[in-house]
Amino acid sequence: MMIPLCSDLLAVAPPVVVAIATAEQLSRILESLERNLLTPIPLCFVLGIICTRIHGGIKIPKELYLSIAIFLLMSIGFVGGHELAHEYQEHGVSTIWKPALATLFLGCLTPITSFLVLRYVGRLSIADSAGIAAHYGSTSAVTYAVANSFVEQSQHPANSFLPTLVTILECPGIAIALVLGAALMARERAVKGGGGKAGEGKLWEALYEVMTGQSIMLMAGLLVIGFVSTMFMSEQAFQPFYDFFQSKGMLFRGCLCIFLLEMGLVAGERLGDLLKVGPFLVAFGVGIALVHGFLGAYFGHLAGLNLGGCTVLAAIVASASYIAAPPAVRLTLPEANPTLSITAALAITFPFNIAFGIPIYYEMAKWLGAT
Amino acid sequence: MMIPLCSDLLAVAPPVVVAIATAEQLSRILESLERNLLTPIPLCFVLGIICTRIHGGIKIPKELYLSIAIFLLMSIGFVGGHELAHEYQEHGVSTIWKPALATLFLGCLTPITSFLVLRYVGRLSIADSAGIAAHYGSTSAVTYAVANSFVEQSQHPANSFLPTLVTILECPGIAIALVLGAALMARERAVKGGGGKAGEGKLWEALYEVMTGQSIMLMAGLLVIGFVSTMFMSEQAFQPFYDFFQSKGMLFRGCLCIFLLEMGLVAGERLGDLLKVGPFLVAFGVGIALVHGFLGAYFGHLAGLNLGGCTVLAAIVASASYIAAPPAVRLTLPEANPTLSITAALAITFPFNIAFGIPIYYEMAKWLGAT
Amino acid sequence: MMIPLCSDLLAVAPPVVVAIATAEQLSRILESLERNLLTPIPLCFVLGIICTRIHGGIKIPKELYLSIAIFLLMSIGFVGGHELAHEYQEHGVSTIWKPALATLFLGCLTPITSFLVLRYVGRLSIADSAGIAAHYGSTSAVTYAVANSFVEQSQHPANSFLPTLVTILECPGIAIALVLGAALMARERAVKGGGGKAGEGKLWEALYEVMTGQSIMLMAGLLVIGFVSTMFMSEQAFQPFYDFFQSKGMLFRGCLCIFLLEMGLVAGERLGDLLKVGPFLVAFGVGIALVHGFLGAYFGHLAGLNLGGCTVLAAIVASASYIAAPPAVRLTLPEANPTLSITAALAITFPFNIAFGIPIYYEMAKWLGAT
C-alpha cells in the first residue's frame, strides 16, 4: 500500500507548494490566522512567553499543570469513546477503519522521515536524530485540542472519531524511533568496539513505559469508558459526565487556557536556546511540520475524512510530543541532547502549528478537495 | 431500645439469606449490577487497578487527590445543609430525628460487631481488631457519593437529609473502637506487667483529632453553611454556589471519576497484600459489609427512610473509612498493622460495595418493604 | 487637582460620621450585614477561623490555594477585558477615563495617608510604617470579588469596568511606599553614619518585581486577552471561555468559598498575633479602612460611578494587599516586621471589610448620592 501512495504523493507535492501561494488563498490564510490567533488559547500562550521574557512573576504550580494535563487527556479519551459509540451504532466500523489505518501508517512514517532529514540533511548524531524523531513521530494532545477548537469555530467540525486517531498516533512513532536509534547505535558501537553502558538494557523497559505511559493509559482507558458508558447508560445519567469532560465545554476550554499559559512560560525559557540549536533545527521544526501536515491532510482525505477531520489529522501528524516522548528518549538514548528535541518540539513546532500551521492545514485540506 | 430491636433482627436475618437467593431477585441484582458497573465511576476505579497491575504510568498528583477530597466533603456537607433546610422548613425535625438516632445507634454498634468478629472469630490481636474495627465503624464519603448516584439513576432518590447521616456516622465508630482498643490493651499490659510507651498518652489527643479532623470539620461546617445560606439567601444568589457544590452536577460527578481513578491506583497496589492478609480478612471484608448493610437497610426502614434512603444508609454503614480512620488508628494503636486495615477497607470492602454491595442493599431495602 | 479635592473632603467628612449614625441607616446597615454575612463566602472564612482556633484538621494544599488565586486573578482580568470591550464599543473612553484617573490618584494617596498615620500617630519605625503602607496602598483581589458579589446580590451591579480599576490600583501604592521607605531610611542611615546592607540595592529590583508580579501580569494580561477576544471572536465561540471565567458563575463563586476557607485558616493563626501588635494597629486596620473607603466612594462618585461601582471602588481602596505586597516589602525593607503588616491586612482589615466594611461603603455611597 505504501509504494503507490508515495508515488501519488510525489506527483501531488510540487503543485501544492505553488498553488498554496495564490493570492486569494494567502488572504484567506491571513483571515483565518486572525480568527485563530486572536482567541484566548493562543493569546494565553503569548502571555506566557512575554512573561518569561520580561522575567515576570507568573508561576503555575506544577501540580496544577499536571492536573490539567490529566483532565485534558481524560477528556479527549472520554469524548472520543462517546463519539465512537455513536459512530459505531450508526455505521459500524465502516467509516472508521480507513482513517485508523491511515493514521497508523502516518505514525510509522513520520519518525522515519524525521530521522532521515535530521541525520542526512542536518548531519546530527544518531542519538540526536533518533531522539528528535521520537518526538515528531508522536503527537501533542494540546495541538489536537487547539486544532479541534479551530475547526469548530470555522463551522467545519471534524469527524467524530478524531480523538481515537490521536490515541492511535501516540505510541508507534516513539517506539519506532527508539528502536531505530538503539539499533543503529549498537551497530556503531560494535564497529568502534566501545562498550555500551546505560540505556541499552533499558530499551524494552522504555518501550513498555511508553505504551503504558500516562498519556496512552488515560486516553485509551477513558476511550473505553466513554464507549461503554455511552452504550449502557441512559442519556440523562450520562449527561453530567459528558458536561464535565466535553471538549466544547467551559472546563476544557478554560483549562486549555491555563495550560497554554504554562506552555508559554516554558517555551519562553526555551526561546533563549533557539540560538544554541541553530538555524537548521528551526527550519526543520517548521519544514517537517508542513510536510507532515500535508501528508496528514492528504491521507486523511484519501481515507475519507471531512474538511475539519483532515485539518485536525494534519495538525496532529505535524505536531511533536513534549510530554510522553522526552522521558522515554532520555532513558533510552541518554546521549541525545534533550535541549535540541524539546526546544524544537515546544519552542518551534508547537507555536508554529498553533499560530500558522492549523490555518495552513485547513487550506491544504480544502485545496485537496476535502469538504 | 437496643434489645428488642436486636431480637427482632435475629428473627429476621435467616429468611433474608434464603429469600435473597430467589431466582427473580438474583436476575434483578444482576441487572442492577450491569447498570451500576458500566458507568464511568466504577470503570475509572477498574482502570486505576488495571494501570497499577500492569505497572502503567498514571500518576495523580497527591495535591489533586487531596483537593478533590476537600471538594467532595464540602459538597456533601453543603448539599446536605441545603436539603436539611428545605426538610426543616417543611416538616421541622419530625422526619429527621428517627433516622438520625438510628444512624447514631448504628455508628455505635458497628465497631463493636466488627471488633467481636475480628477478635473472637479471626483471632487477631487486640490492637489489630480494634484498629480494623475503627475503620469499619466509620464511613466512606465516596461510597456515599457512589450509592447516591446509583439510587438517583434508579429513579429512587434518597431522602434529602442523607448527607446529614453521613456526618453523624463519621466519628462515633472510630472513637468507640479506639477507646475499646486502648482500654483492653492497658488491661492486658497491666496483666503482663509491661510498661506502655507511645500511643497511650495520645488516645485523647487522637480522639480530639478525629472529632475535629478534616472530614468532620468540612462536612459539618459546610452543612451549617448550606443550611444558613439556604435560609437567608435569595434563590438566585444561592444558585451559583449550589451549581458548584451540587452532587448531581458535572463537577461532583467528574471529580468523583478522577478520585476513583486514584483509589483504583492505590487499591491495585494493595491487591498484592491480599495474600498476606489471608482469607479470613477477605471474607470479613465482604461478610461484615453484608451484615452491616443489612442492619443499615433494616434500621433505615424502621426509621422511615424511603427505598433510596435505606439503600444509601446501608451502603454507608457497610462502608469502611480509609481517610479519617488510618491516621487516628496509627497514632493511638501503633501496634496495629495498617496493612491489614487499609487493605481490608480499600481493596476488599470498598470495591465490593461499589460493584456488588450497593445493588444488593437496594434489593435488601426493597425486600424489607421500603419504597 | 489634589488640593481643592482635599479641602472639599475636609468639609464633607465630619457630617458623614454623624449622618452615618442615624437610626434608619444603622438598621439598613444591619440588614445588609445580615444579607452579606449569612452567605457561603464569609461563612467559609469564619469556618476557617474556627477550625484554626480549635486546632481542627482542615488543610488546604498550598497548590490548591495558589491555583485558585491564579484562576481568580485570570477571571477578574478576563471579565474586565470583556466588559471594557463592550463599554469601549458603546462609549469609547468617555465613561472610563475619569474613574481610571480617580483610581490612580487614590492609589498614590492611600500609601501616603497610611504612612503618615502609622509614623506620626502610631510612632512606628520608618521601615514598619512604610511596609504597612505598601500593603494598604495596594488592593486585595478577593475583597474586590466579595464586594462585587455583594452589590450584585443587592441588585446594584457595579459599572462594568471595575475590574480594570482593580488592575490600576494594584501597583502604584506598593511602589510609592517602598520608595518612600527606602529614601527615608537611607537619609536616617546617612545621619546615623551606619552602612546599609541588604535591601538597598534591591529596591529597583523589587519595584520591577511588583510591576511584573503574578497579580499584575495575570490581571493585566487577561484583561488584554478578554478585550481582544471580545472584539474579534463570534459570541458563540467566546461563550465557553466566558462561562469558565465569569465572575457570577459557579466556578468563580465556588473557588472563592475554598479560597476564603484557607484565608480563614491563615487569619485564625494570625489572631493570636493581635495581642502582640497592640491596640493601635487594630484601630488603624479598621479606621484607615473606613477613611480610605470613604475616599473611594467619594472620588468614585465624583468620577461618575454608579452605586455599585462606588461601593466596590470604596472596598478595593479600603482593602490591603496580602499577596503581592508581602514579598516585595520583605525584600526591600527587611527591617520591617512582617507580622505587623500581615496581621493588620489579613486578620483585621480583610475580615472587617468582608463583614462590616462593604455594607458600610454601600451606605456611604448611597449617602453621597450615588445611584
Next chain:
Amino acid sequence: MQLYPLKLVTVVGESVIMDDIAKEGVKLGATGYTMTDAAGEGSRGARNVLVSSGAKTQKVEFVVPMEVAEKILKHVSHTYFEHYACIAWLADVQVVRGQQYL
C-alpha cells in the same frame, strides 16, 4: 569567620508522628527545626498512611549541641522506634553564628 561545631540530628519517618517529633525536639532544647516532605522505603515503610497534609514520609532536621542531640535521639528511639517506621542519625556540622543555637 567563626564556625561553631554542632550536631545535625536527622529523623526520617512516617508523617503521622513527624509534627510531634519536631515539637518535642524544640521542647528538648532545639532552637528550631527544618521539615521536608519525602518518600521512602525501609523495613516497615508499608506502615505509612496518608495524612491530610499529603506526604506519607517526612524528614526533620535539628541543628543542636551534643547534649540536646542525645536527648532528642534518646526520646525518638525510645518513643517511636518500636512501632513506627523511622530512622534517625547524627552528623557533625560547623554552624555560622552557632552561638544562637546553643
Next chain:
Amino acid sequence: MQLYPLKLVTVVGESVIMDDIAKEGVKLGATGYTMTDAAGEGSRGARNVLVSSGAKTQKVEFVVPMEVAEKILKHVSHTYFEHYACIAWLADVQVVRGQQYL
C-alpha cells in the same frame, strides 16, 4: 545511647533515573532509602525533563555501611555519570540502632 558509625550516601540527579537508582541501591545492599523532590542547577542541569511525577530533580539518600556505600557510588558513577545530570557524595553519620542498617 549507642550510635553506629555508618555512611550517608546522597545522590542528586534528574528524576528520570532516580527511581531506578533508589531500587538499585536497595539491590546493592541498602536497607532502605529516602527520596526528596528538589530543583537545581549544575553543569548539565538543562538535560532534565519533566516526568509525570512532577519534579525534574530529585535527591535520594541511603544510610549504609561503607562497603555498600562504595558499591552504590561505583554503580551510580559508572552507569549514570557520563550521560545524565547527577552528583553523588558520601558523609559520616552516627546512626541510632544502626545494626538494623548493616
Next chain:
Amino acid sequence: MQLYPLKLVTVVGESVIMDDIAKEGVKLGATGYTMTDAAGEGSRGARNVLVSSGAKTQKVEFVVPMEVAEKILKHVSHTYFEHYACIAWLADVQVVRGQQYL
C-alpha cells in the same frame, strides 16, 4: 574509587531570599546547587511570607571546596543574617569525581 574531600554548605531560610542565595552562591564559585522546599520554625520563622512559588521556607545546598564555602557563608551571614530568617552550616563530604566541582 577516588573520592574528593569537599564541603557541603547548607542554607535554610525564608524563600523570599533563597533564589538570590542560590544565584549568588554560583557567582561565588559553586558549580551548581540543589534547592528543596521545606517548612520550619526558628527564632524568626514568623517573618516568612508566602511567595508565588508556594513554599515559605527553602533549603539550598552547595558542594564546594573550602574557599568557596567560606565565601558563601560569609556572604550569606553578612547580607542576610541580620534581618532575614535563615541558618547556614557546613559539613565534610566525600564527592565522587569531585574534581568537577573544584
